[in-house]
Amino acid sequence: MNLLRSVQAVAGASDPDGAGQIDWTAVATAAKSATDPGDLDLSEAERSGYATDVRDARDRLRSLGGLDFDVPATIEIQSRHHWIDANVETFRRVMRPVEAEVSVAFPNATRMVNTGSMAFVLSFLGSHVLGQYDPLLLAEGDDADHGLYFVHPNIVAAARELDVDYPRFRRWIAFHEVTHAAEFGAAPWLSDHLESRMEDGLEMLANGRFDRDAFQDLDVAMTAVEGYAELLMDRAFDAEYADLRAKLDARRRGGGPLARVARRLLGLGMKRRQYERGAAFFEAVADRRGLAAAGTVWDRPQHLPTAAELDDPDRWLARVDP
Template sequence: MQVIDWDLAVATGTRLVRPGPQVSREEARQAVVELRRLSREAEGHVRDFTKIEADAPPQPATIVDRPGWIKANADGFRVVLEPLTDRMANRRNPPPAIVTAVGSRITGVEVGAVLAFLASRVLGQYELFLPPDPSGEAPTGRLTLVAPNIVHAERELGVNTRDFRLWVCLHEETHRVQFTGVPWLREYVRSQMTEFLLASDLDLPTLFERLRQAADAVADAVRGGDSSLLDAIQSDEQKVILDRLTAVMTLVEGHGDFVMDAVGPAVVPTVAEIRGKFHHRREGGSRLDRTLRRLLGIDLKMKQYAEGSAFVRAVVDAAGMDGFNKVWTSPETLPTQAEFADPAAWIARVVHPPNELSSRAAAN
């Protein structure tokens, strides 16, 4: 059973996405070459600073244009949604084929439109979920940089191109180091996403109610409200799972922002200017752009950057990098939502747990 027509999603996204900035063939070639080189340079800076080691050898960054990003993410979404698709296909009373065919095309167009919106904004990402490689030789994840968006952003901001490109690479390479250097992290995120999907209510009355709530969320957002599609479509069980996912993504995004800014002054001379201008750009945009960001949860991600970065900075200041790196021990050492606002509580629980303090006292 095909819930989403992925070929149509890619075709729709590719048709709707805005063209990138005007560059000559030589400018495009130079940008690709420099981004690949800077991604390798950034990896060394990130590993030295974070003290996270990985067994996997470093892989060159994949440089794509906007249609390439759409295709890659459609492939990734297909992998993520596979457990839900399998479950729907194995139901005792599947919907008629005509309903499935029409529904998959409708959702294909909708997903394509979302991908087109995002494809002109994403600078880079570490792709956790790739189609399986029959040879078993391909890496499990891939660092992708969207060259047209990086060029567009550096022109719009009027910043030093080399410095901006390295600054972006520092953030994205931090994610690669996290997911290749922490053995359990990728599987934990995957399992939580699968659990979230399988907690969906799939009966038709509940599905129609979810769609009604989604329509209400769109209307509220257009009027300037705070509704998001994520809030509208969740069951109670999904909200609990999403809290766990939000916590781990707040950590990895905040850690990426912290590393980017901590390493930056030593290797990116204009980092203060870039940070200031980029922060202003994140908060800007037209009313339609801000509405779509809120609906798709992008504003939530911006909040994660700030909360996560503040948490990492506070812990590193108080316990050092070795103390902070205890966060990567297991899922149980991840900070809770409450601990993001109270880093001292996380330090007391993980870095200096009560049994450790008791042992020290007994030894003295």
């Protein structure tokens, strides 16, 4: 880590193109300078282990969930710096509508603050994210490939912190991320649905208004995505997982005072609620009608639960009748 270089990158934030409120080159430099990249010196057995975990998760999820999907062609075992580089462009795409529309009285100071804020976000997440399925939301062009990432130093560190067997923990994370690939593969409409809701909400924000409906729809859809993943990964995993679930849930809630503040600022508490609320919904559906009934949520956008149905699975079952 080089905190001085990180501060210098933020302090020198500029706008060479004259079109943005954030210097994304400086964001990447500052975030990586403030983050230990971690060790990526994997043995051949470890690399083979990741490949086997992904392949086995794909086969188990296809068989158990009855979902037609494949894993992305791009599967990367990353350092923390690799993850930051991979996600800078994602953050840039999401922020582009707001950057283009919002005008400020003190552009240089605003750019420096915004650059520092984004660098902090990416640095914090880069040190905590274990794995990621990247659906490439708001990406330009239809031929872009989704990505499946595993942040190896974070997986090793989390296994040590939680006092669990590393290969078993790594396998469980692989099942979780491949489940997201299964969801987006089984629902070709899902990316467009999320993008439209995101674009509507961001456009309103850029014009100084808050579109409650758009953001509620986005929250409901992401609750379904995270909840179904929790259900399917647990039922597909080919070993005992209760201790992993309990310890990872505690990790999502825990950390030191700074980590807890950061989680609140970044909305990670909301993400944890999405996991819990969505998992409870799909567990109830699967217990009543079976796993295949839960999977019909991906048949069409109209099958997504409403906010009210997430707390009343019987209401969703009566409407969708899977």
